[in-house]
Amino acid sequence: MSVLFDVPAAPVVKTTDGKAFPVRRVFCIGRNYAAHAREMGRDPDAEPPFFFTKWAETVVPSGSEIAYPGETENFHYEAELVVAIGKGGRRIAVEDAASHIYGHAIGLDMTRRDLQLVAREKGRPWDTGKNVEQSSPIGLIHPIAETGELTSGAIRLAVNDTVKQDADLAELIWSVNEVIAYVSRFYRLEPGDLIYTGTPAGVGAVVPGDRIVVTIAGLSDCVVTIGPPAED
Template identity: 70%
Template sequence: MTLLFDPQPPILAQTSDGHDYPVRRLFCIGRNYADHAKEMGVEVDREAPFYFTKWAETVVPSGPIAYPSMTGNYHYEAELVVAIGTGGRDIPMHRAAKHIYGYATGLDMTRRDLQLEARAKGRPWDGGKNVEQSSPLGLIHPIGETGELSAGAIRLTVNGDVKQQADLADFIHPVPDLIAFLSRAYRLEPGDLIYTGTPAGVGAVVPGDEIVVSIDGLTDTKVKIMPVADD
């Protein structure tokens, strides 16, 4: 048997020590900072994490990204990203760190107008969230280099102006809780990325804007918004 067409090559993220990290799946946590939940007009849910998924091919390194089609309200969301290094199911919280390869800064770029329209109709958020180049990712730092990240400043700037600023200690659901929860629903595997949620202060960008995401101890994610790509 022969392939009808060549498969797409794997999506490779970069690590701080020069390795390639093959990306498998993205689990994106919503409403994990109370102030962001409030600014989005939804109640804070402390019972269980809320999440959605995105394709691996949305992951891109720091650099230029295209302003997408079908939106006039493209938002930034700064995130701590957890990279899974060891698979497992039903992982207890006290063992969660053993399954972490490392951490990175990242962005969950969002077609906010499409997301809110879908939310109002009770429909999935795919059109707003699962968009080409919408998951920029900084270098992944191995956990042996950073230790477990349960606190530390997270900040986002647009053209040098601070738009988001908080502390990882403000998480409603800390990283061990997220790993334990997701591993009950799915077997987590090496290559899975968990985008852990964004602080308050989200907002729109336009072509020409430059975004920088910073987290203490990690490499910044830096992107510039470019005009809609011509196919």
């Protein structure tokens, strides 16, 4: 049987121990910092966090220039701690979750905010706002043996050297282990899965030419530049 067209290779994220982490799926946690939930017009005490998915092909490495996407006039940054899954499992207990982690990285969940909000108001899926080409930049993955479990530490984002997001991982509503346990109730997590754990308050728009730098204590920075719209 002949194949009709070439199948693209899975995106690969470099690790600090010189290995390559092939990306299988991307899960993103929404409204996992109370202050961000409030800035988005939601009550974190009444509405718990949740998750949505993105294509693996949205993942691009730190240092990339990402094209300003079409059909938006409000392209937002969201700084995130990313968890890389190294061992599969379903209905993982919170106390066992850390054993399924390969490592941690810094990521961005770039968002067409105007399209997301229109979809939210109409009760429709967020795909056009969130599942966007090049919208999941990621830095180097640090193995958990190097970092340990990350339960606290500064997370900051700057645009053109001006700090826009400044919080602490301790402010996560659902901890990393709770996130892993929750997502694994609905899907069997597999090696190669990435979980973007949510963004702090301070999200905002960028334009072509802007340079974004995200830092988390103990991890390699994630840096991207916003480029001009992609040409077809």
